[in-house]
Amino acid sequence: MRTQYRLGIDAGGTFTDFILADKKGELQIFKVLSTPTEPTKAIKNGLALITEETGLTAQEIVSNSDLCINGTTVGLNALITHNGAKAGLIATKGHEDSIEIRLGHKEDGYRYDPEYPPATMLVPRNLRRGIRERVISDGTVYTPLNEDDVRDACRHFLAEGVESVAISFVWSVLHTEHETRAAEIVREMMPDVRLTVGSQLYPQVREYTRTSTAIVNAYLAPILQRYVEAIDAYFRELGSQHPVRYFQSNGGLALGKVVSDQSVYAINSGPASAPQAALDVGAPWGEKNIITCDMGGTSFDITLTKDGQANVNKNIDFLRYRIGIPMIQVETLGAGGGSIGWIDSMGLMQMGPQSAGSEPGPACYGQGGENPTTTDANLTMGYLNADGLVGGRLPLDVKNARGAIQSKIADPLGISIEKAAYGMFTIVNNNMVNAIRRVSVERGYDPRDFVLMGAGGATGAHITALAREMGISKVLISKLASGLCAYGQIISDVKYNYMAPAPIRLEGAPAAAKLDSLFSGLEERGLKDLAGDGFAEDRISVRRSLDMRYVGQVHECTVEIDQFDVTEARLEDIKAAFHTRHKELYTYDEPNSDVEVVNVESTIAGHVDKPDRMKIAPGLGAESALKGTRPMVFSAEGITQDAPVYDGSAMGAGDTLSGPAVIEEVTTTIVVEPGWTVNLHESGVYLLTSDAAEA
Incomplete structure (x- = not known):
C-alpha cells in the first residue's frame, strides 16, 4: 500500500x-x-x-x-582504498594461497608485464590458516575435519585482533558439514566476530572464486x-x-x-540501478537498447541494456578481486567532474584518474583545490554558469579555474587557456568513449543501434560530444538525470539470488529430476523469504538460469530459461537454449556434443508499486525560457562564440531548440553542440537528435 x-x-x-x-x-x-x-x-x-x-x-x-x-x-x-576490516581466512590445508596464486591469472593488458605489481591481498599471509580436512569431487570425505586446527586458528585470530572471518574449504558445496562445524567453533570462540561461510554465501563450484568472494565479503561486512x-x-x-x-x-x-x-x-550499489531507470525514461519511445552514461564528480559509470535486459556479470575480476555473485555490469573509470588534468613525463596532457572529489574539489569550488579539473575546463569554456551549481548553492570561481588551468596546463604547453580547456574536455571525452566501447563494441554490440542516456550531474555537458564520437544519433536526458540512479532505486523491486551447485550431464530422467528438485528447493526458499518480507504470491516472480558448458570445456556460460517442470523431454529445450547462447557469445555451437550443467540459480523478485512518471505542462516556446547568451568554446582552436542559454525550469513540453546552446537545469547543465536539435517531452525528458542523422 x-x-x-x-x-x-x-x-x-x-x-x-x-x-x-x-x-x-x-x-x-x-x-x-x-x-x-x-x-x-x-x-x-x-x-x-x-x-x-x-x-x-x-x-x-x-x-x-x-x-x-x-x-x-x-x-x-x-575496497578501492583498502580500508576494510581486519579479516582472517580458514581454508583447507595446502590451499591457503589460492587467492594469491589466482589460478595463474594476470589481468588483460598486463599479462606479459613483469613490472605489473601483484594485487594487494585483503587477508595477509599470517591471517590465512590451513585446516586439515578434505572433501573430494564426488562429495565424499577423504580427510575428516580437524577441530583442533580450527580452534588454533581462532586463538591466533583473537591474538591478532581479527574482526571478520571467512571460511572456505575445497568442494564444500558438495559436503557442507565441515564448513558448518568450523563455523560453529568460530562462533563459540569468537562470538563478536563477523563470519562468512563460503558454501552459504556463494554455493557454486569453483574454489578460487568462492574463496575470493567470501574474503571480499568478510573484508566489507563490518564496514557495511x-x-x-x-x-x-x-x-x-x-x-x-x-x-x-x-x-x-x-x-x-x-x-x-x-x-x-x-x-x-x-559493492556496486549505486550505479546498478541505472538500467532500470533508463528503461523507464526510454519507455515513451519504446527504447529498450540503451547505453547509460553516469558522470559524477569522481567517476564515470556505463551500463548497457539490450532488448530490455541489463548485462549481468558473474565470476568477474572487480578491482582485481574475483567476485562470483551476479552483478549488473558497470564499466567504471576515473573520469568525473573532479578528474584532474596534468602533464606526463613526455609532455602530454592527461586527465585523471586522480580526482579532486568533494574535498577540496575543483579549483573553481574555492575550497582550497589548486589542480585544474574537468569542471574547471567546462566553466572556462562557458558551459557552466559562474553563479554556481545545484541552483546556485555551490558558486563557482572563474578566476580560480582559469588560474589553475593556466599554471598547470596552458603555460607548460605554451597554449591559450581556452585551448587547454578544450583539450582537457576532449581527452576526458576520449577516455569515456573508450569505456563505452568496452561495454558495447567489445561485446559484439554496435553502439549506433543504441540510444545514449545521460545520467549524473556532469554528463549533460559532455553527452552530445560523446554521441558524436560514437556515431550515436539519439540522446535522452531526463530532468532527473543528475539523480537518475536514485530514481532507479525508487522504481526497483526487491530481488534475491539463490544458487546451488549442479554438476550434472544433461542426459536422462535422473538428470531432469535432479534439476527440477534443485530449482524447486531454491524457489521454495525464495518464496518463503519474500512472504516474510510482506509480499503476496501474486507480487513475486521467478527467473531461472544455468551455468552450462560442453563436456570438456573449461569455462561455462549462463543460460536463462523459463520457469517450468524440468522433465526429460524439456532437457532438449534447455540444451537448445545453451547452443543458441553459445553461438551468440562465441559465433559457433556444437549440437552433437554432450552438454553439462555446473551451477543453477533462481532470481526471486518481489514487485513494489511504482510511482507515476513525471508529467510537465505544455511550453510556450523555447524563446520564453531564453536567459541570455554566454561566450563558449566549441572547437580545438579555443575561439569563443556567443551561444544562447536557456532556463530548463521555464521550458515545457514540446519546446524545441537547436545547438549551439546550453540548457541549465537546477542540478545539471546540458551542452547542445552545433548540429543537434532538442525537444522536451511531456515526461520531462529532453530528446536530442543529430541533424546529420536526420539529413
Missing part, C-alpha cells in the same frame, strides 16, 4: 542525490555534497535541504514514506554492518514505519540485515 512519499538516496563520491516522489506523481530532486568520512551526515544534510525547499520536516517525510531506499558507495570505497546500523537507527528516530531498503549490485532491493550479511552484494 503506497503511503504519501517514497525517498531514494544515492550516495556518490562527490554528491549525494535525493529523489522524493509523492502519491500525486510529483518528483523532486535534491543534491548535497557527500561526506565520505561520515556518510550519514550527507543524508542529514539532504533531508535538511528538502525541509528548506518543501517545508516538510524530515520526520514528516520519513514517517509517511512506504519506502526509504539507500544506494551507497561505502563498500566500494572501502556499522553503516547499516547507523542508517537504520537514524531513520527509526525519524519515525520510519518500514525498514530501510538498500540497493544491491544485482539490481534489486534488500533489507539491511541481508546487506550486512552479504556485503559483497553492495
Whole structure:
C-alpha cells in the first residue's frame, strides 16, 4: 500500500542525490555534497535541504514514506582504498594461497608485464590458516575435519585482533558439514566476530572464486554492518514505519540485515540501478537498447541494456578481486567532474584518474583545490554558469579555474587557456568513449543501434560530444538525470539470488529430476523469504538460469530459461537454449556434443508499486525560457562564440531548440553542440537528435 512519499538516496563520491516522489506523481530532486568520512551526515544534510525547499520536516517525510531506499558507495570505497576490516581466512590445508596464486591469472593488458605489481591481498599471509580436512569431487570425505586446527586458528585470530572471518574449504558445496562445524567453533570462540561461510554465501563450484568472494565479503561486512546500523537507527528516530531498503549490485532491493550479511552484494550499489531507470525514461519511445552514461564528480559509470535486459556479470575480476555473485555490469573509470588534468613525463596532457572529489574539489569550488579539473575546463569554456551549481548553492570561481588551468596546463604547453580547456574536455571525452566501447563494441554490440542516456550531474555537458564520437544519433536526458540512479532505486523491486551447485550431464530422467528438485528447493526458499518480507504470491516472480558448458570445456556460460517442470523431454529445450547462447557469445555451437550443467540459480523478485512518471505542462516556446547568451568554446582552436542559454525550469513540453546552446537545469547543465536539435517531452525528458542523422 503506497503511503504519501517514497525517498531514494544515492550516495556518490562527490554528491549525494535525493529523489522524493509523492502519491500525486510529483518528483523532486535534491543534491548535497557527500561526506565520505561520515556518510550519514550527507543524508542529514539532504533531508535538511528538502525541509528548506518543501517545508516538510524530515520526520514528516520519513514517517509517511512506504519506502526509504539507500544506494551507497561505502563498500566500494572501502575496497578501492583498502580500508576494510581486519579479516582472517580458514581454508583447507595446502590451499591457503589460492587467492594469491589466482589460478595463474594476470589481468588483460598486463599479462606479459613483469613490472605489473601483484594485487594487494585483503587477508595477509599470517591471517590465512590451513585446516586439515578434505572433501573430494564426488562429495565424499577423504580427510575428516580437524577441530583442533580450527580452534588454533581462532586463538591466533583473537591474538591478532581479527574482526571478520571467512571460511572456505575445497568442494564444500558438495559436503557442507565441515564448513558448518568450523563455523560453529568460530562462533563459540569468537562470538563478536563477523563470519562468512563460503558454501552459504556463494554455493557454486569453483574454489578460487568462492574463496575470493567470501574474503571480499568478510573484508566489507563490518564496514557495511556499522553503516547499516547507523542508517537504520537514524531513520527509526525519524519515525520510519518500514525498514530501510538498500540497493544491491544485482539490481534489486534488500533489507539491511541481508546487506550486512552479504556485503559483497553492495559493492556496486549505486550505479546498478541505472538500467532500470533508463528503461523507464526510454519507455515513451519504446527504447529498450540503451547505453547509460553516469558522470559524477569522481567517476564515470556505463551500463548497457539490450532488448530490455541489463548485462549481468558473474565470476568477474572487480578491482582485481574475483567476485562470483551476479552483478549488473558497470564499466567504471576515473573520469568525473573532479578528474584532474596534468602533464606526463613526455609532455602530454592527461586527465585523471586522480580526482579532486568533494574535498577540496575543483579549483573553481574555492575550497582550497589548486589542480585544474574537468569542471574547471567546462566553466572556462562557458558551459557552466559562474553563479554556481545545484541552483546556485555551490558558486563557482572563474578566476580560480582559469588560474589553475593556466599554471598547470596552458603555460607548460605554451597554449591559450581556452585551448587547454578544450583539450582537457576532449581527452576526458576520449577516455569515456573508450569505456563505452568496452561495454558495447567489445561485446559484439554496435553502439549506433543504441540510444545514449545521460545520467549524473556532469554528463549533460559532455553527452552530445560523446554521441558524436560514437556515431550515436539519439540522446535522452531526463530532468532527473543528475539523480537518475536514485530514481532507479525508487522504481526497483526487491530481488534475491539463490544458487546451488549442479554438476550434472544433461542426459536422462535422473538428470531432469535432479534439476527440477534443485530449482524447486531454491524457489521454495525464495518464496518463503519474500512472504516474510510482506509480499503476496501474486507480487513475486521467478527467473531461472544455468551455468552450462560442453563436456570438456573449461569455462561455462549462463543460460536463462523459463520457469517450468524440468522433465526429460524439456532437457532438449534447455540444451537448445545453451547452443543458441553459445553461438551468440562465441559465433559457433556444437549440437552433437554432450552438454553439462555446473551451477543453477533462481532470481526471486518481489514487485513494489511504482510511482507515476513525471508529467510537465505544455511550453510556450523555447524563446520564453531564453536567459541570455554566454561566450563558449566549441572547437580545438579555443575561439569563443556567443551561444544562447536557456532556463530548463521555464521550458515545457514540446519546446524545441537547436545547438549551439546550453540548457541549465537546477542540478545539471546540458551542452547542445552545433548540429543537434532538442525537444522536451511531456515526461520531462529532453530528446536530442543529430541533424546529420536526420539529413
